Amino acid sequence: MSLTFLPFIVFAGLILFSAFKILNEYERGVIFRLGKFSGVRGPGLIILIPGLEKMIKVDLRLVTMDVPSQDIISKDNVTLKVNAVVYFKVSNPERAIISVENYYHATAQISQTTLRSVVGQYELDEILAHRDAINSKLQGILDELTEPWGIKVTNVEVKAIDLPVEMQRAMAKQAEAEREKRAKIISAQGEFEASKKLAEAAQVLGEQKDAITLRFLETMREVAGSNNSSTTFFPVPVDFLSKLMNR
Structure with missing residues (x-):
């Protein structure tokens, strides 16, 4: 008799086992009972009524x-x-x-x-x-x-x-033209600043009579100290040249 009821016992065990569901922490189960929404369950162990309830898992992760x-x-x-x-x-x-x-x-x-x-x-x-x-x-x-x-x-x-x-290609040409434009502007600004400094230096040298002489001697010292040994400088006072030209 026990062998006669064995298939029914196994079938009932499978149905009972299928009623237990386990949901992870990031999961929820949407439960439908006879086709109608019953609720949201989880996480953890979920027990469903076999044949009456159905569950759809939903993942809550990003x-x-x-x-x-x-x-x-x-x-x-x-x-x-x-x-x-x-x-x-x-x-x-x-x-x-x-x-x-x-x-x-x-x-x-x-x-x-x-x-x-x-x-x-x-x-x-x-x-x-x-x-x-x-x-x-x-x-x-x-x-x-x-x-x-x-x-x-x-x-x-x-x-x-x-x-x-x-x-x-058009954007590359535009970017190249923009870079050339900025380079020319920077170069022009540099020349403008250099010309201002040269003008200030000329004004200082013009106001100080001995300044041009000192600058002249400094230039001769730099040239004489170079590797060109075939060149010889004889310093001549600037006042002497000016008096000679006046005569």
């Missing part, structure tokens, strides 16, 4: 989702390829399961359309210079759109902006 490159036309009609990364997590397991069929797929799709819409509102120079502002705007819009699904978007980062080859 999800990193790559947004594929999107073809975008900027406000000044430049074609770009822009990709991004979205950080989000489930904040309400009940709504994440009941309000949307697949919250990950839905978040991915809304991220792509929002990326094209937001970036297309800026000109190319603004996109390259104000990436932080674009990230903040994307994060705010996505967080508002996904909030009814129980999703919290914590951050959005634009990763790469690919430009056409022609535009890259």
Whole structure:
């Protein structure tokens, strides 16, 4: 008789064993009883009524989702390829399961359309210079759109902006011209400062009669101390030359 009831005992044991579920600290279980929402349980040991209750696991950890490159036309009609990364997590397991069929797929799709819409509102120079502002705007819009699904978007980062080859060449030429412009400005400023110093030196030498003589002797000493031994200097007083010219 015991052998007759053995299959039933094994079947009952399997059903009873399947009623016990263990959820990790980062998991929650959305429970449905006869198709109706019953509650959110976990973490730890969960006991389900076999045949009456069903559980769907929800991961509460932060999800990193790559947004594929999107073809975008900027406000000044430049074609770009822009990709991004979205950080989000489930904040309400009940709504994440009941309000949307697949919250990950839905978040991915809304991220792509929002990326094209937001970036297309800026000109190319603004996109390259104000990436932080674009990230903040994307994060705010996505967080508002996904909030009814129980999703919290914590951050959005634009990763790469690919430009056409022609535009890259044009920007390289523009950058080179800008560098040449700055170099010429710096050189002109240096010449201007040098000319001012020379004018001040000439004024000082003109006011002091002995200064030009001392400078003359200093120059002769420097030349005489060089390696050119075939050159000989005979110092002649400047006053002597001036008197000779007057005569």
